[in-house]
Amino acid sequence: MENLREFITSLEGKGWLRHIDVEVDPSWEIGAICRENFNRGGPALVFSKINGFKTPLVVGVLGSVPSYALALGCGSNFPEIAKKWESAFARPIKAVEVNAKEAPCKEVKLKEVNLYADPFPVPRWHPLDAGPELGTFHGVITKDPETGWINMGTYRNQILDKDKVGCLSPPYKHIAYHIRKWASLGKKTMPVAIAVGLDPYLNMVAVSGVPAEVDEYDIAGGLKGAPIKVVKAETSDLLVPTNAEIILEGEMPIDEFWPEEGPFGEFHGYMGEIQRNSPFIKIHQITHRRSPYFQGTYEGRPPHESGIARGIGRSCVLYEHLRRSGCPGVKDVCVTVGGAAGLHAVVSIKKSFPGHARCVMALVWGYNVLFCKHVVVVDEDIDVWNPFMVEWAIATRVQASRDVTIVENAHTGVLDPSQVSSKRGWSDWLGIDATIPDEHYKRDNSTFPPFADPPEEIMGKVRQNWSKYGLE
Incomplete structure (x- = not known):
């Protein structure tokens, strides 16, 4: 699929999209x-x-596993989706730059910037929001001025004035790396572009925490199976997606800040705090397609669209991180949607040495882009995507004093509401080794109890005879 419009058409064909044609209040x-x-x-x-x-608003195109899989052209199950991500990391496809005349995102160039008017029907998503939040399901684009590494991420962009948006930029996020790089070169501003109304592949990568120094365009191309088409921006040398519905171009002052940004109803379900002395972006130019769509999404308590998109993408990214680390035996990873698609992770392993589970915990905690503070490690017989099975493993294989690890005063996301305001960004880490405690049984000269279920050979015969039992 080349763009959001094609994806909308595909969703309509499946009956997975509805138009609300009555007037609604933003x-x-x-x-x-x-x-x-x-x-x-x-x-x-x-x-x-x-x-x-006049501009329509699109919400929820990646709000279910079937719609996510539809975009990838695979089965609606996690193993097939994970294979698509594995392939994208193994065989990324570089973006292709095209001529401006070939770029739909440049069909209309606005003469003035006014973020309170079309094409920005930005709602106040939650009653306690400080203002309309432009950035909820989009891509903020920046570039390393020395290496050329392009980052596209979804960052909070509250509309502060008709030509200014905030930009929540925690120090562990990749946009903050770029800010520091531009500052180290003595620059006063950093070029920024914001792309709204993206194809599903760019939406997927923008929220997934792709590793540093890896271009999201390349991984999106790998997911798509073809290059993402990009074009040079009007006011800088940044490359922006040609098929985006709307492009905003501007710059972020390096040593100038907005007094207050936020609060905003965040992905974890609570109001994110006011950020004082916040980075912000001055918008100088807006281009868009003819009759554009504006795309956004509702954040808050799961379930919601970004929880699905972030949970799936971050699971695959974290698996890739563990693979690149050289850690053996990792079978599957689930960054749980119920854990706000970032705070909790479950990892299954083929355990091969004492302390293996704790090695996995440390590696997960160390991937600071995702701020997973709670990690459960299970054996390969446990489906990490099945919370019932994970709970069963914890209930039957864990002794708290033996299998629970707590690391005090470690790192987490600055929006984690479990920590008091004065300590935001700091958190204790919790790890649970829910693997079979076979080494402890060996020390006790005993063995862990065998499973009570019938063996697979017998179960297979029963499945073959299922219709004979009159159960189909």
């Missing part, structure tokens, strides 16, 4: 509709009539 109604729709496991939505705007 100040309170849209966010509440999205919350209820995600609670019900509903379809993607296109709000066609938003009070005060």
Whole structure:
């Protein structure tokens, strides 16, 4: 799929997208509709009539596992999705630069910047938000001025003025690496572009925590199976996706800050705090496709679209991190949606040495882009995507004094509400070794109890005879 519009058409064909054609109020109604729709496991939505705007708003295109798999052209199951990500990391495809005349994102060039007018029908997603939040499901694009490494990530962009947006940039995020690099070269500003209304592959990578020094464009190309088409921005040498619905171009002051940004209803379900002296972006130029869509999503308590997209993508990225680390025996990874798609991870391993599970915990904690503070390690017989099985492993294989590890005063995301305001960014880490404690049984001159279930040979025969039992 080349763009958001093609994806919308595909979702419509499946019956997985609905148009809301009655007028809705962006100040309170849209966010509440999205919350209820995600609670019900509903379809993607296109709000066609938003009070005060002509531009339609798209929400929820990656809000389910089937829609995520549809974009990738694979089965609606985690093993097949994971294979697509593995292939993308193994065989990334470089973006291809095209001429500006071939770029739909440049069809219209606005004469003035006004983020309170079309094409920006940005709702107040939550009643307690400080203002309309432009950045919820988009890509903020920056570049390392020395190496050329391009980063595209989803960062909080509150509309602060008609030509300014905030940009929440914690020090462990890749955009912050770029800010520090530009500052080290004595630069006063950093070029920034914001792409809104993306193809599904760019949406996937922008929220997944791709490793540093790896271009999201290349991994998106690997997921797509073809190069992402990019074009040079109007006001800088940044490369932006040609098929985006809207492009905002500007610059971030290096040594100038906005007094307050936020609060905003965050991915974990609580209000994110006010950020004082926040980085911000001055917007100088806006281009867009003819009759563009604006794309955003509702953040908050799971389930929701970004939880699905981040949970799947971050699981695959974390698996890749563990693979690159050289850690043996890693079988599967799940960054759980219920754990806010970042705070909890479950990893299955083929255990091969004492302390193997703790090595895995340390490596997960060390991947600071994802801020996973709770890690459960299970044996390969446990499906990490099945919370029932994970709970069973914890209940039957864990002794707290033996198998629970706590590391005090470590790192976490700055938005983690479990930590008091004065200590945000710091957290204790919790690791649970829920693998079979066979080495401890050996020291006790005993063996762990065998499984009570019938062996697979017998179960296979029963499955073959299932229809004979009158059960189909």
